[in-house]
Amino acid sequence: MDITFKDVSYIYQANSPFSHKALEDLSFHIPSGTFVAVIGHTGSGKSTLIQHLNGLLTPTIGEVQIGDYFINADKKPENLKELRSRVGVVFQYPEHQLFDETVAKDIAFGPKNFGVSEQEIESRIEEIIPAVGLDKQLLERSPFDLSGGQMRRVAIAGVLAIKPEVLVLDEPTAGLDPRGQREMMDMFYRLHKERKLTTILVTHSMEDAVRYADHVIIMNKGTKYMEGTPEEVFIQRDALNKVQLDVPEVIQFINSFEERFHIKIPFKRQSVQELAIQIQQVLKGAESSE
Amino acid sequence: MREKFIEFRNVSFRYGDEQPWVLENVSFEIYKDEWVAIIGHNGSGKSTIAKLMNGLLYPQEGEIIINGLPVNDQHVWEVRRQVGMVFQNPDNQFVGTTVQDDVAFGMENRGVPREEMTKRIGEVLKAVRMEDYLLTEPHRLSGGQKQRVAIASVLAINPNVLILDEATAMLDPRGRKEIMQTVADIQAKNEISLITITHDLQEVVQAERVIVMNAGKVWDEATPREIFTKKDELREIGLDVPFIALLADELKHNDVSIINEPLNHGELLEELWTLHSKM
Structure with missing residues (x-):
């Protein structure tokens, strides 16, 4: 589903002494099937933004359009429930939301609420369990007997079980160890491709944004600060530093390499392997020209 | 010789009689003023070590000595006065x-x-x-x-010891850097030992020494530079290596001779520059 924000402002506790503007005049368009990374300093409005994607928050001013659903200050869509069955949100530390007796029941909770038949739920669970890297034998276990990483996968399976078209991920790898982080991000990327999802990833990791995203939105103080492909956005070191963000480490290295050697290696989302070959070429080139 | 401040002597711990051992025969020492990073995959026993250090848990086997005092019911309050701990989730603190x-x-x-x-x-x-x-x-x-x-x-x-148990995991990158700079300053000024339990490689690189935990045992104990030369082994036990170490490795595969294992951008650039000027 296409996602469009049109001049969206959101004010917490409007008309009270505690009124606080979390989003201001935010506009962007995400075509269906895009993998978007939303990046910003703590307090930049990222979390407020994603709560607009399934109608948890309604814009104070402006309009949000998700597919054919319109959400604005005057009207919440009557079919909000339907919208929520199409936009799956994985909040931070989703394992804190597990509650049911067994893994299977916990995963089934979402689709059941949306009126999916028992039989269909069963077949969805069958399909999702391996997709999130869990073992079928865990289905009848209590989710609370699992490890942290497994619990998170169960919680994610619960969101995937509603078969969303839009998947919203709020720092989904926080607190996992490095291998767990990589496995989880690879899993989301695979699901994104296989199910042709529109994926919105809120992250602090520039590295993940470079590796997975087609499009990057940088938030600052509730407004859109920059937007573009990772190649366009991440080379703007000074602009990013200004809002307390760093460029990905590979670009930091390319920059300092250029300063030292006065030779520019363009950033093309190259892998470490590719970068090593480029550096080797540069050094060899220097050798042959002398 | 530096003064010992924390000592684990053959410590084993499990959460119940029927449970598997979380720590098995763990021994190490941490000195006054030292900065030690403890790394390991989730479930490797890192956080259990932290909880044993200030008597939140007691081991079934072995002994833990903090500043000369064995950690037991008699000394636990004195130990807690000396060992300050910050956990991952700020809402619980x-x-x-x-x-x-x-x-x-x-x-x-x-x-x-x-x-x-x-x-x-x-x-x-x-x-x-x-x-x-x-x-x-x-x-x-x-x-x-x-x-x-x-x-x-x-x-x-x-406190004499500050333990950060994945305390920066929920911060953004700039926030992490600020916190690490802050605790480094404080450690330098106040003669306090710093123990960072972390997955963040930048934090590991800052430490003087690294203790690597795997499946409840001390897998290795060395300087960050020595630890990060074991790239393949680290990956096997679910850990990462810094970008610069990876790049240095790939350069070596492409016949660029890197002699000193670099830990940061400056060091790698220096290596390349030396090579470049020799050509």
Whole structure:
């Protein structure tokens, strides 16, 4: 589903002494099937933004359009429930939301609420369990007997079980160890491709944004600060530093390499392997020209 | 010789008689003023080590000595006075109704005079860049801000050891850097041992020594530079290596001779520059 924000402002506790503007005049368009990374300093409005994607928050001013659903200050869509069955949100530390007796029941909770038949739920669970890297034998276990990483996968399976078209991920790898982080991000990327999802990833990791995203939105103080492909956005070191963000480490290295050697290696989302070959070429080139 | 401050002697721990061992025959020493990083995959026993250090848990086997005192019922309060700990989730650590109350809490428990308390609140909040939030209520703070207050609260009671148990995991990258810079400054000024339990490679690189845990055992113990030469082995036990170490490795595969294992951008550039000028 296409996602469009049109001049969206959101004010917490409007008309009270505690009124606080979390989003201001935010506009962007995400075509269906895009993998978007939303990046910003703590307090930049990222979390407020994603709560607009399934109608948890309604814009104070402006309009949000998700597919054919319109959400604005005057009207919440009557079919909000339907919208929520199409936009799956994985909040931070989703394992804190597990509650049911067994893994299977916990995963089934979402689709059941949306009126999916028992039989269909069963077949969805069958399909999702391996997709999130869990073992079928865990289905009848209590989710609370699992490890942290497994619990998170169960919680994610619960969101995937509603078969969303839009998947919203709020720092989904926080607190996992490095291998767990990589496995989880690879899993989301695979699901994104296989199910042709529109994926919105809120992250602090520039590295993940470079590796997975087609499009990057940088938030600052509730407004859109920059937007573009990772190649366009991440080379703007000074602009990013200004809002307390760093460029990905590979670009930091390319920059300092250029300063030292006065030779520019363009950033093309190259892998470490590719970068090593480029550096080797540069050094060899220097050798042959002398 | 540096003075020992923390000693684990053949420590084994499990959460119940029927449970598997979380730590098995773990021995190591941490010295005064030392900065040690403890790394390992989730479930490798890192956090259990932290909880054993200030008597939140007691081992079934072996002995833990903190500043000459065995950690047991008799000494646990003295040990806790000396070992300050900051955990991952800031929401579980806030006790005050305002930032300054929260920082004051630990000092009040220890009977610090009011005047001294006010002075220290100012100092420690400044150290974590939260001095503008004295009267702010915790629920108005972001996770990162709460965590900075938690660190300030621990620093306020002048511990001899500061343990950060994945304390920066919920902060954004800049926030992490600021916290690490702050604790490094504090460690340098205050003669305190710093133990960072972390997955963040930048934090590991900053430490003097690294203890690598795997499946409840000490897998290795060395300087960051030595540890990160074992790239393939580290990956096998679920850990990562810094970008620069990876790049150095790939350069070597492409016949660029890197002689000294680099840990940061400057060091790798220096290596390349030396090579470049020789050509």
